[in-house]
Amino acid sequence: MLITLQNLFKVYRMGDDTVNALDGVSLTIAAGEFVAIMGASGSGKSTLLNILGCLDTPTTGSYLLDGIEVSRMSRAQQARVRNRKLGFVFQNFNLLARTTALENVELPSLYGAGLPSRRRRARASELLERVGLGNRAGHSPAQLSGGQQQRVAIARALMNGPPVLLADEPTGNLDTRSSAEIMRLFTDLNREGITIVMVTHEEDIATYAARRIVMRDGRIAPTHERQETVS
Template sequence: MSSSPSLELSGINKIYKMGQIDLQVLFDVNLHIYPGDFVSIIGPSGSGKTTLLNILACLDRPTSGVYNFFGEDVSSKTNDQMSEIRNLRIGFIFQSFNLIPRHTALENVIMPLHYSDRHKNSNFKKMGLEALDLVGLSDRIGHYPNELSGGQQQRVAIARALVTNPEIILADEPTGNLDSKTSDDIMSLLKNLNSDGKTVITITHDNEIASQAAEIIKIKDGRVL
């Protein structure tokens, strides 16, 4: 590809200090993800894929190595600047949906907007409705998470991920809690988003899910294979 990478990991190591013992979970990881990519990171549990996702998501910092996020070195960012990146440029989708139970679907969707200075004067409701429309849940805006099926909850989560119109969608086992029919729906939704220009990164241990991505990155024992 001709364009420069959106996300670029070079020589990333991650070491957790567990008392006296240093536990290294990532070894010299190099990774380039370009705009519009659909990447699956696959590996067994304990392979370090969650740690890699946390670093990609600007939730965690590497012990050594350089992570360039759209050309900017993330290691120099403060926690609040990292929060801003996550807020505006990354949409999160989780295995367990992670909606806030006492808020309606619409309220959950617009939550990231409250934390954004850029959207201070935006019409939250309108943006939220548009995002819910994209995932086909316009008729469920007033429902609470416990009134929605798993697939519907995941759609709300996807709408929340989309509401600030980020370039990157990070999905951590997005279909792990769903039956196969619903899984297919969610995966095709992600594919649609990708074809609309979003960079989608999923993490999974399921080969079948991974195979739906354009590119598969295998990780084992903290090393990218």
């Protein structure tokens, strides 16, 4: 199993009350899966994705990523895990302004093991080529459409060759056509072996995923699981 969550709790204290954002979540995701996490706002799906992304730690419970317990790591250790094993795609793209597409793609490699700058550049332009933006390497985000920006962001997520891609509403700010393009790209990447976990609230976007997890009140709802696609 690539990802194993066991009995995760995330408890927030709000004044005298405590809120269980995650209320005992157990979940396994195998390498090569394409999972969509769905649920109403406040259901805990964002908290779950943050913990999966090593951006947040659970109050109790265990998270094994690629066989390593990552839920009790220091911030610096978590950063290294994010750098090597996880690629992020955000709803609002989060590209650095006034920075070229190529440099945006390169970004994760700056924090990783010291790749020489020529190799970094070569890999980044290869990835831009891969997402269909080979001729836009020198453009800044302001000169790109929303769909193009998201494709740059995907190239960036792939820069360090992570086994897992985490996407938080990747099509939330895109029109239907761009959304379809992004999802086709995801499908292709998944077919090449990358595990994708995607949070979305859009029914038609979730259909691209082979497996669907629905969150309700901090727990995984028992229905709608389509286990038959796991192989």
